[in-house]
Structure formats: structure tokens, C-alpha cells
Amino acid sequence: MSGTPLILQPLSCPDARFGSRWVGRRLQFALAARLAKRVSYHFYDGNPLPEPGTCQPCLVTVELHPEQHRSDACWAWETEWPDGAPLPERLTYLIEIEHADGSRHRILDPWARECWGGERWEQPLAFVQTANGDLQIRVRPHGFRFEGMRRLATVRPEPESRHRPAKPKLPLEQSIVYETHLRGLTRHASSPVLPTERGTYRGLISVLPQLRKLGVTVIELLPVFEFDECENPQKHPETDQPLVNYWGYSPLLFFAPKTSYAADPRNATAEFQEMVDAVHEAGLEVWLDVVFNHTAELDEEGPSDHFKALDLESWYLHDSDGKLVNHSGCGNTLRSDHALVRRLLRESLEYWAKVMGVDGFRFDLAPILNRDSAGNLRDTPDFFRKLQDDPALAGIKLIAEPWDAGGGYQLGQASQAEWAEWNDRFRDTIRRAVRGDKGQMAGLADALSGSPEVFGRSTQRRCLSVNFLSAHDGLTLHDLVAYSEKHNHANGEDNRDGHTPDFSRNCGIEGATEDTVVLELRQRKLRLFHALLHLAQGTPMLVAGDEFGRTQHGNNNAYC
Template sequence: MTNWTITAGRADPLGASFDGEGVNFAVFSVHARKVTLCLFTPDGQTETHRIDLPERDGDVWHGYVSGLRPGQLYGYRADGPYAPAEGHRFNYHKLLLDPYAKRLTGHPVWHDALMGYTVGAPEADLSMDRRDSARYMPRAVVEDPAFSWGADQPPRRSVSQSIIYEAHVKGLTQQHPKVPNPGSFLGLASDPMLEHLQKLGITAIELLPVQAFLNDRFLVEKGLVNFWGYQTLGFFAPDPRYLAHGQIAEFQHMVARLHAAGIEVILDVVYNHTCEGNQMGPTLSFRGLDNRSYYRLADDPRYYINDTGTGNTLNLNHPMVLRMVMDSLRYWVEVMHVDGFRFDLAATLGRRVRGGFSSSASFFDAIRQDPVLTRVKLIAEPWDIGPGGYQLGAFPPPFLEWNDKYRDGIRRFWRGDDGQISELADRLTGSARQFDHSGRPATSSVNFLTAHDGFTLMDTVSYSEKHNDANGEGNRDGHSENFSDNMGVEGPATDPAIREARARRRRNMLATLLFSQGTPMLLAGDELGNSQSGNNNAYCQDNPIGWVDWQGADPGFLDFVCRLIALRRDHPILRQKRFLHSRPRLVDGLGDLFWWRPDGAPMTPADWAEPDLRVICVEMRIASGTPAYAQREEALFMVFNGGAAPLEVTLPAAPSGWLWRRHIDTDRPARAPGIVTGGSVAVAAQSVQMLELERAND
């Protein structure tokens, strides 16, 4: 074998960097006494060299090996104190992944040797396991991530134009009958998938985690896997399971293809914790390199702060850990060309060492001053399980936030719960109670009815209870309160009346979503009528439960969803940045928002307080303060009838030379747009209508 020699190299950049002649290795550790580079044969089976990194600048260990090229397999070993009571868990016998690795050869193979401690010993995590873990570990791969991007340009859609489509790479593509390389980035980039996404009209696809992640041991032992991916193993590497040919260029190709189709790529990222779990978890990377720096530890540093429910919490208050996160985000934007991020359990990212969540925490300050990251979309999941963990509306601009209150409020209204009219009104107008402050726009609210976590839209109208038995946890996992309704039969129904009632409610709910101020998000498969058989926590279901059912798609429902999305695109009134507050407009002195009763009278305080009220009529115009150039349409009138009886609804008076055109009627989804004659409109029970005020000569 070649007798490699190592020279000092550089402390920057971190990771393994090929310069055309060799590779520079740099890795962070405050408390290590020695960091050793391990090189492997191309098949990964044999460790050929152990070379101590010769230099340390501050807390970065580094060295340069001439002659190494992309494709070289490597890992690290770190020597230091094994003193769990002091927060240190160094174990030189454990092969460690580079936190900055850009590609991994695979996933860990579960074995007790992956643990830094002796499994089964008394007070096990205080013991030390001396078996070599290398045979059970994947290898990091030296990569040159250069890619021929050609004329690739980010679509750079404004947030007000955005319609987000949350999808799983494999779940979306695996069962599509015409997709080559299903279950992979290449499958998602294929013509059949792009044609569907373009037909649907979405502007951005938000992918469940694609950064390399771990299959939890308890799942593997039950014959299951981590399907969703919220257990990150490497923050720079695409997960190998989505690489059809093992090349990171496959991800870049997917992004370029989606961009060419006018679709942005948003990544769901998990920087709140890692896959190493608590003190009883494996030693794979961060724990073995510097446990005390990478993780937030309890007052007794043997244990971990667990604000995430996964066993550990990343220590973003340490500057080098924060740097890793920021370097990772920039890498995915600059090198992989993604267009934004959705931050899992983002309340964790805003916690200071003392004092809890703060909108001016280090992570937010770092993001907001970064010239790369301030030009992409940033979306927060605004909660975790830590103290004060629910922070909806508390994130600083330019963050958007997932709005679970929107989901629950709209589900409850269409389910027929009492007292939901005021809630519906708030959600239709952008959830101002949460977001109308600090200069935040109405688009800050990411409105959704369904997401990966919970029922699909079809299951929301087909099941009153969750059915998670396939997860092997006795149906104890997943949310128990879903605000769902089986409409007479639990699960699939053959009764035509029930099937039609379910289809109508799905149309009503999606019409409400796409006619609401804010930023709408759809769950992949909802447009097809996809079901997960009542499983509302399919995190471990890499099988037909978790995959989109293309063969059972409802083409009529898909066409209706396409119409709704097109209407939102074509009507700026539905997607305004400014909040509507019934204020007069400078351009004409008219208000920008009116709430009407079906008889044409304005809503009164007594009406708003009526618990049995099931219908609301709203007239929206361009918001007060909007520049004149943006005022391209006059008014929209919408009726949301959640009651059991049809209504004759009085239309707002149309000025001379103007008339109302009906665009959508969920009772008659195939109904063509048409002029409404007379001063009223018939609205069926359990339906939505949307009308536009137009000039007669148009």
C-alpha cells in the first residue's frame, strides 16, 4: 500500500477538501488529546492507515495528505478522557464519521460494538467498550462536489406566489407506474413526476429529510426502518438510500430539473438533535469527537438535555457547533442549489443557555445577517417538547411558520364543531392574532390541513380514530386528537352517499386552504385521494402504507385541485402580504374586508358569538396600503356554508357596470365559471362558493 505522509495543512475549511493534488482534513474538538485519520481500501473492508492529524489551531485539528483523490474512504478516531460524569465520552476504539462528510457509503449495521459503553454492564454507560466498531460503520467519502449546472437559475418565487408541496422522495415516487429509478432523487427528477407537479401548479417541493440519517435500532429489531428521516447522521451528505448510483450529482441533477420546471426545492432539516440519542445511544460521530461541546448537557453532565424527545439536543450555543449548522446550510444553498429550509422543532434552535426561547438567540442572529441564507426561504416548525416549547408567532422575520392552529381550526369547522366561526374568520385572513406584529407579512403563516405527521386528507374524512397498530407500539403512538370524522363508517366505504360526502368535505377543506391569506402547503398525495389506512404516524412505514397510491388516484379530484391552485395564482386578493383589517383604502375609500350574513346584513357581535352559526360570507379586496400597481382586481366574495341546509345568499351590491362571476362551487365541482344574474346565489349545504366582481364589458 502507498505509504502516505501528512503535512500541516489548513484549519479551514472544515471537512475533507480536495484541491486537485491532495486532500486537506480538518475536524473540530476542544477536549480531544489526539485525532487520528483512518484510511480504507476502495471496498471499505480494510483499514490501511492510521495517521494522527499533526496540527491544531485553536480547537481545529488538521492535516494534508498529498496524492489522495475523490473517492477515498475515511473516518476518524479521537482519543481523550472517557469520563461520563464529566461529560466526556471519548473512545479510541470507535470509528467516527466526519461531521462534514459530503457522502457516506451506507448506514451503520447495528451491533453492541457501536456503543461506547459495555451493554449490560452495571450502570452501563459508565463502563467502556473496547471493541473496534469499524466493521459496523459506514465510511465517509472524499468528494469533489463540482457539478455542471449550465444555465440553472433558482426560480426565486416570491412568498406570496408560493404553494408548497410536502413530499417524501421515496413515498412520492415508489409506486408511480411510469417513474424510472423509483424511490430516488433521479425518480423525483423524471419526466412523469415533473409533468404531475407542473400540472398541479405547485411552486415549491418541500422534501422530508434527505440528509443522511439512521435507522433506529428498536425499529430494525422489529423489521421496520426510519422512513421519515428525523435522525440525522450527517448534515452535509445526502442519504445513500436515495442515490440510485451512489453519486451526490444525482441530487444536484434533481434540483436542476426541478428548477427548469419552475419549482423550488426546500429541505426539511433537523439541526435540533442528532441520531446518537441519550447516554445509552451509539457513538457514531459527534459524541466521540467531543460530547461536551456538541450536546447540551444537564447539570449532571452524564445526562443530556432532551428538549426534542429524541434523547439529546445539539448545543447551538457553542460557536463551533453553530458554525457547523451554518456551514451546512450554506453548503446546501451554494453547492447543491436548494431554495430554502424547513427547520424541524425550531423552538429548540432558539434556546439560550439560560432563559429559554428567544427570537434573538444566536442561531436567529446568525441566519439573519448571512448574505447567502437571507435570500432563501426559511420555515420554522415553531414548537418542541421543552419548557415553553410552543412558540407559534414568535419567530423573527423572515421566518415563515407552520400554523397548526390553522389545521385544527379548519378541520373543526368542517367537522361541524360549535363556535368555530370566529376561528374560521381569523384563519381565512392570515391568523393576525399570531403574526400581525414586528412588520411580519400575512404570508408568515404556513397554512396546512395535513402534513407527513398526522392523517392524510382522505383519512381525515374517513377515520375517527388513529390506526397505528402496524407501528408495533400498541396504537399508543401518534396524536389521539385529530379533529377528524369518519362520516358514518370507519375506513373505506362502499355507500355512494358516504363516498360523496367525503369527497365534498375534501373539496371544501382544500378550497378553504387555497382561499385563505397566508402560504398554503399541501401534502403529497392529497390531490389524488391517498390514504394511509388510518395510520397517523407512518414514520416507520417504508411500504404501501407510507407510499402514495398512484393506481387508486381520483382524476376528477385532481382536476379540481388544479383549478383551485390556478385560481389562487390568478387572483392576487387571495395571497396578499398585508393583513386585511376592514380599513378604508386610499384609492377609493372602500374597506378591504367585509363580513356578511347570508341575508346581506353585516355580521354583528351577537352573530360572531352564536355557537350554532355554521355559515360565513366574506368580501375581500386589496388591502389598505397596497401600492396602486398591485391593485389588479376589484373584489372576491366567498361563502363557507358548513351547515346542513342550503341557503339563498344575498350578494354585495355590484356598482353600475359591474357583475359577479362564480368561479368555484364545491357542490358542483365540474361547474364552469359563469355570470350570476340577480342579487343572490343559491349555496348548497356543506359547500363553498367563490365569486369575482368584474366589469360587465370584460
């Protein structure tokens, strides 16, 4: 298709879904842009992988007209594909909006279900539109200051429906959660996975026999929504090499799976679905760690991918001085009580549950969803209840991380709406008891009983306590008994980052040692940790690698 002009006649389509989609031979688009005076769509061939140093010609530009294509805050249109003409396999597009003040902004469609530009891990690209509409593809520096766009939206025809295995629908009280990073799970050279599939959705399929043998029932994946791993501006203090955003808690899009996690990056959606199907056939569930508290647009100095240009006031919380509120610790905070934000969140969850096949969602910094338009915490979990009672999410597990970076701590709040919650009270009590702190017996008894004062005394209620001793955020289980202090120097922040205290103790020597007495004590404590975790009332969760003593060498914030 490259270089072949298109003729697209924009027709009125008031019932179009936000984003883009094919409906038969009709291609539909819709965008929430109440502040826009003009809107245009620029289309490109999305079949080839983007190569730096090349230029993609603009296939067609579609100018929308307010009197025909705008209804209130929504711009919507469609075009009919001629009979007999083959549908384009992949169309890539950017949206240009103009505000009343004359400012123009090129944006990524925030409802896009696939994207173009992140196909290769740690290859930072920028897309710069020329005066004639063509697209220059450049390598950009690491960090969040750059010219151009870092992703473009992609739309393709709907695939033929196929049979998919039924979801296991495991009761929460029978669940054992295994938290893991999809890329990290199979990326290492020692992995039994094919080299071309290491660190991918397909790679996870290859290790399902080992996970079943381990006895876990749930695979909880760190963020897989499309993110930009190259936005981290930090460098390694010793090598001066750029650091990355490895974890992915910085979503660019809320419907698109991470493209570079696919063995074939042109088919990330299909590969993700195949992975979920294989997990279900193995009798296990897939939960996703989802970030609906902030976006990759970061603070005032961060990039403008979509929401900042579309409607900064509607999408983000602001303080009395008009500055972005930072309850997320990442520069901005989504305005979760706004109807548009709630629509995005709900439609995203429904898409991942129904179309992608996911069984549950763990909400990062969940109290942000319980804040009003002024940023104040509500006393009742009303929005949590709405999601719990949503028919589209029936049977889906919902799990809250009950704290945020703005001082919001609400352990026990989400469980009032029948959500499960990460129980940090369990974590800290068990850590202190195993460390040998005095006065822990009453707390230990409460933790092993499922924290009944928080979650209730019935078995069904106590399973809402997700018990964990380590997670992606913090020291690994091994490092809890090998380090008394955090060692985050490689993060490039002078060891200032990371949660404290960890309630860890090194058993006599800091870090690696060959001292047999110290090693034996560490092994005994690790066995005790595992025993307490799995014997306690509640739903146990372990992080990948804790079953064999994985170390991060004392780093308790290994996000990069």
C-alpha cells in the same frame, strides 16, 4: 486501488476547512476535537460498494502530532499528491481519537460531504476495524445497539464546474408547497418512473410534469441528509418484521445527501444536483426539511457516531444531573447556542443553498434553535435574525415549525425575524370547523384572513403563515374524514404514539366503506378542505397524495 498502499505525509494546514476536501492536488482535513490527546486517520478504498462478509485492507494510517497539527481545539493537516500520479477517485476513512483517560474512539467525520455504508435501502451494515487496521464488513441487526461503525466518511476530487440553471426565486406570496417523501413519491409499482429509478433523485425528475400540472410551485422534501433507516428497534406486531425509520428525522451527517436515494449510490451528490437543476428548469423550487435539533446518536444508550466521543458537553444539552436533555423527543438535543453547533448549522445551510442549489429550508422543531445553554427558551428570535441576515443565505426561504417536544411553543416568534411559520392554529381551526364543532366562526374568519393577530395584516406579512391541513406528521386529508380515532397499531407501540387530538370525524363509519351516503359526505368535506386551504390568505401547503385521497388507514404517525 484496493490493497495498494498509500504514503501520505501529514503537513501543517491551519486554514483547512472542517471535514475533508481536495484543493488542487492537496488533500486537506480538519477536525474539532478539543478533548483529544491523539488523532489518527485510517484510509480505505471507497470505490467498491461495501459487501457484507468482505474485508477492506487499510491503505494507510496517518498519525497526527499535537505540536504540528493542533491549534487550540482544531486538528488540521494536508498532504500533497505527487505530480503525475492520478488522484484517487474515492477515499474512505475513519478517524480514531484518544482522550486523556486513555479511551479510544473510532468516529465518523461529522463534516463529511459523502459517506460509505448506506448505499442500499434497509441493508444494515457494521464496519469493525481489526487489530491491523483492516475493515470487516458485517450485517448488523436492526436497532441502535451494535458493534462497529455504521458509516464511514468519503472524500473525492472536486468535479469540474458546469452550467446550472438560475433559481426561480419565486415570491412567497405566489408559492404553493407540496410536501413529499422523496423515496415514497415514486417508489410504488404503479409509478411511471423506470424501475431502476423509482424512489430516487432521478425518479423525482420523471414526475415533474405531473407536479407542474397540479399547480404547485415548491417541492418540499422530507429529510434527505444521510440517516440510518435501520436504527428503529421496533418490529411489526403481526409479522414480527423489523420496522424502519422511514421519514429520516434522525441525521447522521449534515452535509451528505442520503446515499440510498441515488440511482447510482456512488454519485449521490451529483444526482441530487441534477434533480435540483431539473426542478429549477421546470420553474419550481426545492425546499428541504432539515433537522438541527438532535442527531442519530439518540439517548445515553444510543450509538456513538461522532459528537458523543468528540465532545459530549459542547454538542448536547444536559440537565443538572448530567443527563441528556430530550426536548426533541428523540433522546438528545443539540446545544444550539454553542459556537461549534452554530458553525455546523450555518455551514451546512450554506453548502446546501450554494453547492446543492436548494431554495429554502423548513426547520424541524425550530424553538430548539431559540434555547440557551440551560435549555430555556429566549423571548426574542436573535438566532433566527442572524440566519435571516446572513449574506450567504440571501434570498433563501426560511420556515419554522414553531414548537418542539419539550413544551416549546412559539408561533409568531420566528416571523418577527421574517421567517415563515407552519400555522397549526389554521390547521386546527379549519379541521374543527369542517368537523362541525360549534363556536368556530370567529376562528374561521381569522384563519382565512391569514391569522393577522400573529403575522400582521399586510399581504407580505400574511404570506409568512404557511397554511396546512395535513402534513407528514398526522392524518392524511382523506383520513381526517374517514377516521375518528388514530390507528397506529402497526408501529409496534400499542397505539400510544402520534399526536392527539386530530379533530377528525369519520362521517358515520370508521375507515373503509362502500356506503354511498358516507362516501359522498366525505367527498364534500374533502372538497371543502381544499377550497378553504387555497382561498385563505397565506402560503398553502398540501402533502403528497392529498390531491387524490391517499390513506394511511388511520395511522397518524407513519414514520415507520
